[in-house]
Amino acid sequence: MRDKLIHGYFGVDIDAVWDTVQADISVLEKI
Numbered sequence: 001m002r003d004k005l006i007h008g009y010f011g012v013d014i015d016a017v018w019d020t021v022q023a024d025i026s027v028l029e030k031i
Contacts (some may be wrong), residue, residue, distance in 0.1 A: 021028075
């Protein structure tokens, strides 16, 4: 997923990105 976001590939599913952020936010907060 990182490559698609960083390099600006078309077709990034923003809903999938948001779902991932919401699911992993507790892990990210610990960093």
